[in-house]
Amino acid sequence: MRYDMPGPEPAQPIGVFDSGVGGLTVLRALTARLPGEDFLYLGDTARLPYGAKSPASVSRYAVQCARVLADQGVKLLVVACNTASSVALPALRENFPGLPVLGVVEPGARAACERTDTGRIAVIATESTVRGGAYHTAIRRIRPNAQIHSLPCPLFVALAEEGWTDGPLVEGIVQEYLRPLFARFGEQGPDTLVLGCTHFPVLCAPIARVAGSGVAVIDSAATAAAQVAEYLDQAGLRRGKQANAEERVRFMATDGAGRFARVAGVFLGQDLTPEQITIVDL
Structure with a gap:
């Protein structure tokens, strides 16, 4: 089902999703390169790993993750998963024609x-x-x-x-x-x-x-962050650094808030608590 969206605006957040916590390395690179942007991160921890799944399953999961982020009004979707980037980009672009989609x-x-x-x-x-x-x-x-x-x-x-x-x-x-x-x-x-x-x-x-x-x-992760910054500049969608504001990130997962928070420290370089993770049902 196609998901028609209005054109993106600079003030909207950037959506990032992965099969789990590995994409937090991309998020870490993004927040370092794009201070002032808002981010929504979704880890599909209930169905990881994607790496051993069929292309059809990965594409279906990716579309479901993207819908959660699109519903929250992201201006750009970053597929922070190499497996999903390798097979699901056509399905994402078909289902979300108004949403720019970048992979790794x-x-x-x-x-x-x-x-x-x-x-x-x-x-x-x-x-x-x-x-x-x-x-x-x-x-x-x-x-x-x-x-x-x-x-x-x-x-x-x-x-x-x-x-x-x-x-x-x-x-x-x-x-x-x-x-x-x-x-x-x-x-x-x-x-x-x-x-x-x-x-x-x-x-x-x-x-x-x-x-x-x-x-x-x-x-x-670093090369993906560089491409996102380049795209935002070319499209006129970079929000730019906000005065007296740090980058703001909201975390979501499909299962296991406690484990997500524990493992996230390795990938993100900062501690999280389970209370910072919102569990969503796909």
């Missing part, structure tokens, strides 16, 4: 193409994102001759959500994933590594150490 795959792919010198680009993501080939498609659209290899890293999600973001155990798991992935490129290896899941930036330190100084690590 395209800005990550663009940043990788701008950074690489050799065209050898590695991608780590969820199973669904890798299976769908969204990064391959987006990168080759910009750089047709790029050599791309990708690998699903499901344990990274579990590590991030448990708050295990560094140390010998984490570094050992990172090595187990990256060693065979990098070997696919031959002796020279890749020169660019895309973190194709919004959980992965909290593991950036051990990932960067294992990858080595010759590999540029692309954070899809």
